[in-house]
Amino acid sequence: MSFLIDLECSDCGKRLTSDELQNLCPDCARPLLARYDTDGAAEALTLETLAVREPNMWRYREMLPVRDESAIVTLSEGGTPLIHARRLGDRLGMDGLYIKDESVNPTGSFKARGLSMAVSRALELGAESLAIPSAGNAAGALSAYGAKAGIPVYVFMPRDTPRPFIVECRAHGAAVELVDGLITDCGKLVAARKDAEGWFDVSTLKEPYRVEGKKTMGYELAEQCGWVLPDAILYPAGGGTGLIGMWKAFSEMEALGWIGPERPRMIAVQAAGCQPIVRAWEQQWPDAPEWENARTLASGLRVPAAVGDKLMLAAIRESGGDAVAVPDGDMVKGVREIGTCEGIFAAPEGGAVLAGLRKMIALGRIDRADRVVLFNTGSGHKYVDNLAELHEGA
Ligand SMILES: Cc1ncc(COP(=O)(O)O)c(C=O)c1O
Structure with missing residues (x-):
């Protein structure tokens, strides 16, 4: 098979x-x-x-x-919805805003x-x-x-x-x-x-097959978009496995004859308190040295050094993409906004990509007419204590 x-x-x-x-x-x-x-x-x-x-x-x-086939250990992962975020899109003046909601996977991410x-x-x-x-x-x-x-x-x-x-x-x-x-x-x-x-x-990317699972986000997205990929993808990057996986999926699907050569701009969103990829991208370095004193409530983004740094930077570069950092307060606002507009209780990493989108629009690097997909990679339920503290403080 x-x-x-x-x-x-x-x-x-x-x-x-x-x-x-x-x-x-x-x-x-x-x-x-x-x-x-x-x-x-x-x-x-x-x-x-x-x-x-x-x-x-x-x-x-x-x-x-x-x-x-008998070796497959499954809880029925994948097949997550691509949601047209109409109310959120209205707020941002965008018709083509979508959320790929990964929080509905088994184990919530x-x-x-x-x-x-x-x-x-x-x-x-x-x-x-x-x-x-x-x-x-x-x-x-x-x-x-x-x-x-x-x-x-x-x-x-x-x-x-x-x-x-x-x-x-x-x-x-x-x-x-x-x-x-x-x-x-x-x-x-x-x-x-x-x-x-x-x-x-089974550390991510120190083992060759986690990325093969994560690449299925790219296959699914293409299928859900009728085999025409969106203009931009915003992804919360820690180790970067999903971003690297989707980039790989796009090449594979072109080789399979399922899509053409067009690619979305891959935009990595990181936390202001831990942004090795953003720094390397802005400095045009070939790799991303370790970030000192990494801090953020988005625990999935608290990755000071990634073994896939070169692969992430290559995907961003080859796609004409970008990398942007956002403070924790903006992630929490993002969680609240996704929650109030779309009924999805996002992880702080999901809130981060919305904050990243606002920043990219303000910088003129994303056009409101673009078809944009935000990845909500996990559920807010497992972060309630951290989110509650910040909500109360806000
Ligand atoms: C909810 C969530 N989003 C994003 C990430 C970062 O994922 P990746 O390693 O693919 O960059 C993690 C990693 O722990 C996570 O838990």
């Missing part, structure tokens, strides 16, 4: 077999990306076949890495896509236990898919991660370790202990 060929290093181009557990490129320690036989897949999967499949991310299975894929593939390749550094949503998702698969999960999160994430992981039976530090410190702990403990490390 899968037309996966092999893995290719995104930096040095080294090719590796996809049929063994892999992390980063052994030569240059950069992310490995999956390659597919798109000619074969295009023959096997026509748009007519696709139209009658189940509305979840596995509908694109020829272009996904799992070879044996888009992380379900990546972790369903990574867990399925890791099991298929023989992993016996899984470990992850996380800002919260990824840990919750891994814990749920690990439970569904019956495989032990070890989660490392910053000590100040919002409590619902910690409770959620424990409810799924994961071993939770709270770390005095940031997600990067959690990542170092996993790396240091994984060999001795026998864990397979």
